[in-house]
Amino acid sequence: MWLTAEYAPTALYSLKLSTATSSGGKTLLAPTPYALKMALLDAAYRVRGSVAAEELWPAIRDLQVAFRPPSKAVVTNLFTKVLKPNRSAPAPGSAHAGPLGKTIGYREYVHFAGPMGLAVSSPREDEPPDALWLLLATVNYLGKRGGFLQLVRAPAICEDLPAGFVRLNEPSGQAAFVARGLIQVMDDCAPSMTLEMANVYSGKRVRPGRDRLSYPVVLPYRLVRASKSYTLYERMD
Secondary structure, three states, X not given: XXXXXXXXXXXXXXXXXXXXXXXXOOEOOOOOHHHHHHHHHHHHHHXXXXXXXXXXXXXXXXXXXXXXXOOEEEEEEEEEEEEXXXXXXXXXXXXXXXXXXXXXXXXXXXXXXXXXXXXXXXXXXXXXXXXXXXXXXXXXXXXXXXXXXXXEEEEEEEOOXXXXXXXXXOOOOOXXXXXXXXXXXXXXXXXXXXXHHHOOOOOOOOOEOOOEEEEEEEEOEEEEEEOOOEEEEEEOO
16 A cells, blocks of 8 residues: 655755765765655654654654656756864964865755655554645655755555656565666665654764665666766656
8 A cells, every 4th residue: 555645846956875975975866765754754743743743753764665756857066165164273364264164065956857756655554544644745845955845746545556656665675677777875764763863953873774774776767968067867767
């Protein structure tokens, strides 16, 4: 049983690998299961309250996630000036004087052409479907702050995953994929991940490979054109 929804990106999208540094890192072309679950958890706090969100967390954490890529994706890459805390005291009067120093960072932003599909499936038979329906309908961003989405098709229940969707966290690995597709590294919540670990303000350590998992997924995108400033991908149907 799958719950599917369709969204139209209304802003540029960006989501770096979880292992990337603040100075660089290429963007992914799909939201990771971890990113979607954090968005659902955020929606649960906003529309259901803290008590209900805490009760829903185990069900959100264990969701199976699928994604239908938009028809095209254009990745713009650039270098930008950024400020970061100084690790040592700069020389008085220098360009780096003060608590923040100037440096550059590599950034990538994605423009999606066409709507994207998201689908979730809960292994918990006792999970109320109206709760997941409401959370999917409330999600309005994915990835880094500013990656806004607009719901264009209300969540609907499907017996089987519709054609065109790619499962992003199959328990036994990706069973079928396009050989000429694009490899992306996804991350996800392990069953051992607690709500305290999901809370970035708690200070609770998340152990990579144990509480936060990473694995490759092949998306049905092919490279169409590229230059020094952008890359165009097209979905292979």
